[in-house]
Every structure is written in C-alpha cells, then in structure tokens.
Amino acid sequence: MAIPGHEFLTAHFSNNERTIVESYWVTPDGKETRVEYVEANPEDTAWKKLLTHIDIDALHENTYKHIREQSKVFAETAIKIAEDEGILKDYKDKNVINNVIVDMLFNEDDTSESKNELFIFKLKLFESDFIKKCENRELKSDLRKALNMRQALKVAIEIFEQSN
DSSP states (O other): OOOTTOEEEEEEEOSTTSOEEEEEEEOTTSSOEEEEEEEOOTTOHHHHHHTTTOOHHHHHHHHHHHHHHHHHHHHHHHHHHHHHTTSSOOTTSHHHHHHHHHHHHHSOOOSHHHHHHHHHHHHHHHHSHHHHTOOOHHHHHHHHHOOSHHHHHHHHHHHHHHHO
C-alpha cells in the first residue's frame, strides 16, 4: 500500500517463508523514510497495491541482494568485534606471526586443545608435497610420533632438508 506523501523506494521479503514484504517509502525531499510491512497474500489489498510498484521477480532479486548485504555486514561486524576483543589476530602483521610461532613452539601446553592443534599441525605437514614424496619411513614415523609442535617441526625440517 502506498504511504501518502511518500514515493516507493524499494522492497524485499523479510522472512524465510517469503510471506511478508518489507517496503520502503521516502518523502519527495528524501528527508524521511518509512517502512511498511505487507503480507504477500493475493487477496490482500495492500499486496495488490504494492505490486503496482514492484513485480515478484524484482522482489526476489532484492531479497537476494538484501540477504547478501546483511551477511557481509554481519561478517564485517563479527571480524571487527573479534579483533577488538583480541580473539582474532592480524596474520598479515609479521610481529603477530612471530609471537604465534614462538608461543606455539616453546610454550609447553598439555591441554586437549594443544593436542588438537598438534594433530592438525601434523595433518597439514603430511599434506605438504615434500613430506608426501619422502621415502624415509623412519622420519615419517618420527613425525607421526612427535609429542609437541617443536618435535614435529624439527622432523619436518629434516625431511625438507633431505628432499632438497
């Protein structure tokens, strides 16, 4: 339904079922924007009037764009919060990388989380081409048996140096 004294701006579905449309109306001077919710019901007068301003295909396209934009804003906000809280580190910063490497290699941590990190580290190493190509079973076995990141890295370096 048109809002008196306002011009149609845009609209999109506002629920997953696509039964409610959120429409935006702006005053001719652009100073005021109002939102109206309309049920997507073929019997509803407001729905019929809305369809004189926008068609179903455009509603679906606008909904897709709106969801994509909202996802982008959410991701940017989550990253900003994580950075502000110190949860997410900037891995482009060499100082951060150096600190992570030193902590990883020389701060002994025997928690289940560190064991999981070690397991993932070893998996990543075994995905490396130079380790895949290594024919020294003893070194590969040593890598599997490494009890911490430092031992795993030491064996990986040995394999790497033998492969070059």
